[in-house]
Amino acid sequence: MGERSDHPQGPGAAEDSEAQEIEATVVLGIRITDWPALRAAARAAVEELDFAGIDPAGQREALLREVSEDPNAALGALLHPDRLVAAIPGIEALGGTLEISVTDDFAPDFAELFPLDLDGEDGGAVGDWTLTPRTACLLHTQLITLADAAYDDLEEHEGDPITDEEEQDWAVLARLPRRTWGMHRSWRRSVARSFDDLADDLGLGEWPLPRCLAEEVALRLALADARELLGSQPQAVADMMGDLPVDLYDYDWDGCADELFGVYGPDDADPELDAVERTDQLLAATHPEGWFLTYEDAEERDPGRGYRR
Structure with missing residues (x-):
């Protein structure tokens, strides 16, 4: 039994x-x-x-x-x-909680997203300039970092105006032109999203081509920070790259400025101006509220894409 x-x-x-x-x-x-x-x-x-x-x-x-x-x-x-x-038969809910957290484990495969021309003797790119996996990785990291810092500014200061006395208390938004220092909360939130929009382009294997003036400012800051980080912490950058392939065009910031800026923009822009001069001219002529107007020759981003925070 x-x-x-x-x-x-x-x-x-x-x-x-x-x-x-x-x-x-x-x-x-x-x-x-x-x-x-x-x-x-x-x-x-x-x-x-x-x-x-x-x-x-x-x-x-x-x-x-x-x-x-x-x-x-x-x-x-x-x-x-x-x-x-x-959705499950035969049971009833007695209570419960839901916790959602964003993981930092996921990272785009930049070697796959930005493949190199491997016909060169050492695997380097040949022919026209290209955005390499290592450049894309470092630029993506800086864009995400800037977006995080901009959202942090927003959460800490909301719509408070930036002042000379408190400029050092702001991580990102105080780096923008002074005429923006008194802008409202929703404007600042859109600035933070501009960094994310360009990072999303890279995460999809696309060049981060600015589609509006806000994205030009965002990309300018990201390139400056990437250049500074590479100069001050080369080993940290090397560790970040892991086994991404090496290329002759890695960290060509001047090439990035030449190739990424000016693809979209006003048709009446002076062709003799370089990327920095062109952006400065647009900033001087455009009220901050107009920073997010999509350039006529660029595809508009999904207006319902929301915000990360």
Whole structure:
């Protein structure tokens, strides 16, 4: 005879016993590959929710706005424990929490995204100038770093004006022209997103060609910081590169300025001006509110792409 078991067996066991309470922990690694699709799904999920209390319509509108701007909020709406449990028959939710954090482990494969012409004797590029894997990697790192710092400025100072006395308390926004020091919070948030937009271009294997004046300023800062980091911490940069292939055009910042700026822009720009002079002229002639107007010959970025923070 087998040992006696206190746990009922068979298809009718659940009806004959008290329901078990189980705590389940699920850890997911997720990479967002289609933000518009994720945003649409999150908005649809919010539309299905029932809101109670004061101003249900206002609550719904606020959450719709949040999931439309923030990928983390969109994931939160779709991965909420109540929503996940509702899709499983035979159970009910007793409560739960959802925690979402951004991982730093993922990095684009720049060797694959920016392949080199390997016909040269030493594997170096031949022919026309190219954006190399190592240059793209360092530039991407600086753009992400600047975006993080700009968002930090925003969270710490909100819409406070920048002053000479407190200039050192700002990580990035005080480096912009003085005429921008009194700009409002939403403008500053768009500046932070400009760094991310260019970084996203690199993450997709595309050259970070500025499509508006704000992106020209963002790229200028990133190139300056990349040049400075390479000069002050060459070993740190070498460690960052890992096994990315070496090329003759690595860290050619003058080449970056020549090739990345001026692809898009006003048709009446003086062709005799170099990249720095051209951007300075545009900055002098353009009010900060106009920094985000897409150049006529450039493709407009998705207006619903949201913000990282």
